Amino acid sequence: MAQIRNVLVVGSGTMGSQIALQTAFSGHYDVTLVDSKPEQLERAVEQNQKLVARGVEKGRLTQEQGTAALGRLRTSTDLAGSAALADLAIEAIYENLDAKREVFQALDQNAPPGTVLASNSSTIAISRLAEVTERPEDCCNTHFFHPVTVMQLCEVVRGPKTSDRTVEVAMEFVRSIDRVPVLINKEVHGFVVNRILFAAAEEAMRLYEGGYASAEDIDTAVKKGLNWPMGPFELLDFSGLDIFYGALEDRARLEGGPGAPAILKEKIDQGHLGRKTGKGFFDYAGRA
Ligand SMILES: NC(=O)c1ccc[n+]([C@@H]2O[C@H](COP(=O)([O-])OP(=O)(O)OC[C@H]3O[C@@H](n4cnc5c(N)ncnc54)[C@H](O)[C@@H]3O)[C@@H](O)[C@H]2O)c1
Known part of the structure; x- marks a missing residue:
C-alpha cells in the first residue's frame, strides 16, 4: 500500500502487542507501539519475542523473518510524537470511553492530515470517538480477534461519517498484514461475530x-x-x-x-x- 508506511498502535496489552507484531510480520511497515506504562512495553516486547521463538520452533517462520519483524517494531511512551509520524493509527487501550476519547483527541491534534484513525474496541462505536476529532471521515473501527497472530478475522466498521477512502485504506491494510477483513456498513452493538x-x-x-x-x-x-x-x-x-x-x-x-x-x-x-x-x-x- 503506497500511502501507508508508518503504523502506530496505541496500547500494548493483549491486543495491541499482537496487532503490532502481525503488522511487523508483513514486512510492509515500520511499527510503533505506544503505551503509557514503560513496564507494559517491556512485557509486550518479551511476549512478542516468545511468540517469534515459538513460531520459529514450529517452522511457521524463519529466525531471519522473526528477527526482521521484531526489528521493524519500536516502542515508545510518547503518543504525540509517535502520532506525528503515523500514516495509520490503531487504538487498542482498555475498554473505557473517556480514556479512548483522550487518545483520539491526541491523535487528531498530532497526526498528519489523512492519517487513518482506527479503534480496536469491541463495543464502542467509532462515532463516539470520531466526534471528539475534527476528522470523523478518517475514523473507523478495526476489530481484530484474540490472539491476533492466529485469528484471521478483522471487522472493519464504518461510522456515519467515515469516508470511502478510509474504509478502502483500512480494508487494504488488513489484507496486507495477512488478515481477512469484513466490512460492516453501519454501526451495530457487538458488530457481527459477537x-x-x-x-x-x-x-x-x-x-x-x-x-x-x-x-x-x-x-x-x-x-x-x-x-x-x-x-x-x-x-x-x-x-x-x-x-x-x-x-x-x-x-x-x-x-x-x-x-x-x-x-x-x-x-x-x-x-x-x-x-x-x-x-x-x-x-x-x-x-x-
Ligand atoms: N482482549 C480481547 O480478547 C479483545 C478482543 C477484541 C477486542 N478487544 C478490544 O481491544 C482493546 C484492548 O483490549 P486488551 O484486552 O488488549 O486490553 P489490555 O488491558 O490488555 O491492554 C490495554 C493497554 O492499554 C494501555 N493504556 C491504557 N491507557 C493508555 C493510554 N492513554 N495511552 C497509552 N496506553 C494506554 C495499558 O497500559 C495496557 O497496556 C479494548 O478496546 C477491547 O475491547 C479485546
Missing part, C-alpha cells in the same frame, strides 16, 4: 435453565451437529461469564430485550466466572 456468539450463548443458557438439556449435551449437540470446534458453554467459560454478562446487559440497555439469563448472574454472584476462577458451567479443578 452478536452471533452472544445470541447462541444466550439461547444455550435458556435451554439449560429450562431443563431441556444439560450443559454437556448442549455443547455436544452444537459441536457434533453444527461442527463448531467449541460448544457455547465451553466458550462462555473460556471467555469469562462476567464478559458475557456485561455484553448481554449492554445490548438489552441499548436495544431492549430481556438482558442476561438469570443463571449467568447466579454463577457470577457465586464467584464462578469460568476458567479464570477454576469454575463456570464446568469445573476446571485439577485441569491445566
Whole structure:
C-alpha cells in the first residue's frame, strides 16, 4: 500500500502487542507501539519475542523473518510524537470511553492530515470517538480477534461519517498484514461475530435453565451437529461469564430485550466466572 508506511498502535496489552507484531510480520511497515506504562512495553516486547521463538520452533517462520519483524517494531511512551509520524493509527487501550476519547483527541491534534484513525474496541462505536476529532471521515473501527497472530478475522466498521477512502485504506491494510477483513456498513452493538456468539450463548443458557438439556449435551449437540470446534458453554467459560454478562446487559440497555439469563448472574454472584476462577458451567479443578 503506497500511502501507508508508518503504523502506530496505541496500547500494548493483549491486543495491541499482537496487532503490532502481525503488522511487523508483513514486512510492509515500520511499527510503533505506544503505551503509557514503560513496564507494559517491556512485557509486550518479551511476549512478542516468545511468540517469534515459538513460531520459529514450529517452522511457521524463519529466525531471519522473526528477527526482521521484531526489528521493524519500536516502542515508545510518547503518543504525540509517535502520532506525528503515523500514516495509520490503531487504538487498542482498555475498554473505557473517556480514556479512548483522550487518545483520539491526541491523535487528531498530532497526526498528519489523512492519517487513518482506527479503534480496536469491541463495543464502542467509532462515532463516539470520531466526534471528539475534527476528522470523523478518517475514523473507523478495526476489530481484530484474540490472539491476533492466529485469528484471521478483522471487522472493519464504518461510522456515519467515515469516508470511502478510509474504509478502502483500512480494508487494504488488513489484507496486507495477512488478515481477512469484513466490512460492516453501519454501526451495530457487538458488530457481527459477537452478536452471533452472544445470541447462541444466550439461547444455550435458556435451554439449560429450562431443563431441556444439560450443559454437556448442549455443547455436544452444537459441536457434533453444527461442527463448531467449541460448544457455547465451553466458550462462555473460556471467555469469562462476567464478559458475557456485561455484553448481554449492554445490548438489552441499548436495544431492549430481556438482558442476561438469570443463571449467568447466579454463577457470577457465586464467584464462578469460568476458567479464570477454576469454575463456570464446568469445573476446571485439577485441569491445566
Ligand atoms: N482482549 C480481547 O480478547 C479483545 C478482543 C477484541 C477486542 N478487544 C478490544 O481491544 C482493546 C484492548 O483490549 P486488551 O484486552 O488488549 O486490553 P489490555 O488491558 O490488555 O491492554 C490495554 C493497554 O492499554 C494501555 N493504556 C491504557 N491507557 C493508555 C493510554 N492513554 N495511552 C497509552 N496506553 C494506554 C495499558 O497500559 C495496557 O497496556 C479494548 O478496546 C477491547 O475491547 C479485546
